[in-house]
Amino acid sequence: MTTVSGRIGRATAVPGPQPLDPRRIRVEFPVFDDDPDLVFLDSAASAQKPRAVIDGLAAFYRSDYANVHRGVYRLSQRSTDLFEEAREKVRAYLNAADRDEIVFVRNTTEAINLVAWSWGEAFVKTGDEVLITDLEHHSNLVPWQMLCERVGARLVVAPTDATGEFDLAQFEARLSPRTRMVAVTQLSNVTGAVLPVARIVELAHSAGAKILIDGSQAAPRMPVDVTALGCDFYAFTGHKVYGPTGIGVLYGRRALLEAMPPWQTGGGMIEEVTYPKTTFQGPPHRFEAGTPDIAGAVGLGHALDFVERLGRDCILAHETALTDYAVRLLSQISGLRVLPAGQRQLAVVSFNLDGVHPHDVGTVLDQHNVAVRVGHHCAQPLMDKLGLAGTVRASFGVYNDEADVDALVRAIEAAKEMFR
Amino acid sequence: MMDLRELYQDIILDHGRHPRNFRKIERPTHTAQGHNPLCGDRVTVYVTLDGERIGDVAFEGRGCAISTAAASLMTEVLKGKTMAEAAELFAHFHARVTGADEPPLTASLSADAERLEPLTGVKAYPSRVKCATLSWHALQSALKGETRTVKTE
Numbered sequence: 225m226t227t228v229s230g231r232i233g234r235a236t237a238v239p240g241p242q243p244l245d246p247r248r249i250r251v252e253f254p255v256f257d258d259d260p261d262l263v264f265l266d267s268a269a270s271a272q273k274p275r276a277v278i279d280g281l282a283a284f285y286r287s288d289y290a291n292v293h294r295g296v297y298r299l300s301q302r303s304t305d306l307f308e309e310a311r312e313k314v315r316a317y318l319n320a321a322d323r324d325e326i327v328f329v330r331n332t333t334e335a336i337n338l339v340a341w342s343w344g345e346a347f348v349k350t351g352d353e354v355l356i357t358d359l360e361h362h363s364n365l366v367p368w369q370m371l372c373e374r375v376g377a378r379l380v381v382a383p384t385d386a387t388g389e390f391d392l393a394q395f396e397a398r399l400s401p402r403t404r405m406v407a408v409t410q411l412s413n414v415t416g417a418v419l420p421v422a423r424i425v426e427l428a429h430s431a432g433a434k435i436l437i438d439g440s441q442a443a444p445r446m447p448v449d450v451t452a453l454g455c456d457f458y459a460f461t462g463h464k465v466y467g468p469t470g471i472g473v474l475y476g477r478r479a480l481l482e483a484m485p486p487w488q489t490g491g492g493m494i495e496e497v498t499y500p501k502t503t504f505q506g507p508p509h510r511f512e513a514g515t516p517d518i519a520g521a522v523g524l525g526h527a528l529d530f531v532e533r534l535g536r537d538c539i540l541a542h543e544t545a546l547t548d549y550a551v552r553l554l555s556q557i558s559g560l561r562v563l564p565a566g567q568r569q570l571a572v573v574s575f576n577l578d579g580v581h582p583h584d585v586g587t588v589l590d591q592h593n594v595a596v597r598v599g600h601h602c603a604q605p606l607m608d609k610l611g612l613a614g615t616v617r618a619s620f621g622v623y624n625d626e627a628d629v630d631a632l633v634r635a636i637e638a639a640k641e642m643f644r
Numbered sequence: 645m646m647d648l649r650e651l652y653q654d655i656i657l658d659h660g661r662h663p664r665n666f667r668k669i670e671r672p673t674h675t676a677q678g679h680n681p682l683c684g685d686r687v688t689v690y691v692t693l694d695g696e697r698i699g700d701v702a703f704e705g706r707g708c709a710i711s712t713a714a715a716s717l718m719t720e721v722l723k724g725k726t727m728a729e730a731a732e733l734f735a736h737f738h739a740r741v742t743g744a745d746e747p748p749l750t751a752s753l754s755a756d757a758e759r760l761e762p763l764t765g766v767k768a769y770p771s772r773v774k775c776a777t778l779s780w781h782a783l784q785s786a787l788k789g790e791t792r793t794v795k796t797e
Binding site for chain 2: 580587588591598599607614642643
């Protein structure tokens with residue numbers, strides 16, 4: 225197995241990314257035991273699960289499970305330790321300064337809703353602005369749109385240019401003294417464009433705005449360092465990073481989290497409850513009302529271990545090369561148009577076949593055991609801008625290699641043949 | 645898995661490429677939109693009722709081969725039918741594509757039901773059943789005089 229082991233953070237010198245061996249990695253994913261010929265090209269929607277996660281979840285439920293932060297008995301303590309250990313793994317994964325800056329939520333959508341409700345209602349006022357990009361997933365658009373409606377603020381959208389490149393000048397022109405929040409994706413789930421988030425953070429902060437980064441697509445495949453980035457919030461979901469569904473993460477800078485009121489209230493997040501008044505715990509527990517997805521968090525910890533064992537530098541190098549290969553091959557197919565993604569594209573390739581609806585392409589591809597996503601990819605305003613009903617989207621994970629792309633190309637040729 | 649040609653039969657591909665009655669009726673007596681939020685497909689169905697009878701029916705919109713062919717074939721079989729006959733054909737067609745128990749069909753409509761039979765290949769593709777029924781739902785909504793957009797989700 226080609227792995228980089230024994231690395232401590234990114235400070236340790238490593239001799240460049242080692243190449244991944246997807247065919248050996250596949251062995252760790254039981255889905256391919258059942259269906260060895262499956263060409264799974266939908267990791268941007270959700271990644272498959274490695275044995276370490278599946279078995280880790282089962283082992284936790286079998287031997288270590290009880291409610292957390294409640295019991296005095298040893299089993300509950302063990303469960304609590306594993307739950308908090310998972311929080312520490314997330315902290316390390318993002319290089320956050322403090323474990324208390326890591327809030328467990330259900331998914332990215334819930335993380336963004338938490339910020340839009342708790343931080344948004346407290347700090348965004350009438351006449352203020354929230355600035356997003358035209359690449360956002362509905363989950364990083366609708367919560368802000370609703371917040372703006374509630375408080376009388378304005379939602380401002382920064383565009384990508386005709387080449388699919390995020391337009392920094394246009395973005396800068398839309399920043400104003402009224403901008404309270406900038407919410408951007410780090411990697412578009414539609415085009416695969418990688419956004420220059422470090423520069424975006426600088427610009428947002430120099431305008432006095434806070435910034436939230438949607439890391440749903442970036443977190444599984446790029447090194448992320450929230451301390452170096454200096455972002456205020458960072459959100460990602462477990463199931464895209466090879467972990468279980470139902471668990472996600474909100475990172476928030478400690479000072480911000482401490483100033484935010486609770487969003488959901490109830491058990492587990494209180495300090496003292498009396499009939500006249502309740503006081504609340506500090507972060508992160510203030511934002512984790514009710515019994516959390518304990519096993520989900522533990523499973524996420526296993527998933528992050530799995531990713532770190534492969535090494536995100538290596539995953540990034542592998543998926544970058546695979547993306548380039550796919551774009552090159554797909555672009556050579558006559559009548560096929562790849563959605564432009566600007567200078568830097570990663571792990572996601574969207575395309576359309578002239579005269580063939582994405583749904584029909586998807587059904588033919590499925591017949592060839594090639595699993596892709598078709599449709600608007602939860603980005604309807606972007607589809608409207610591009611004048612498309614939808615696209616066919618291939619996306620990559622650590623188990624994909626060039627043979628998968630070749631199979632995709634063959635299946636596309638079959639679709640062309642059928643709808644000729 | 646069944647042969648893809650069971651789904652994409654020649655008649656489906658033909659109607660998908662060259663839909664019949666693919667036009668706007670300028671002054672319809674009834675009209676409605678169908679929307680499939682899953683794929684973003686939209687169809688507008690126009691009807692001109694002549695008493696109880698469908699004098700003209702046409703559609704516009706964008707969709708996959710299945711939904712376009714389904715709308716096209718629907719307009720072909722419905723011209724000249726009464727509202728009751730249209731409802732009966734839809735009930736029968738709906739049962740055929742979803743695999744539900746088929747309601748009895750008036751003998752005079754069996755040739756029309758037969759015309760729709762190539763679409764029943766969607767039965768094996770649950771995610772595509774809505775493509776085949778979207779225009780029918782829109783038609784039903786139009787005839788009821790509803791103005792809202794029919795959604796499949």
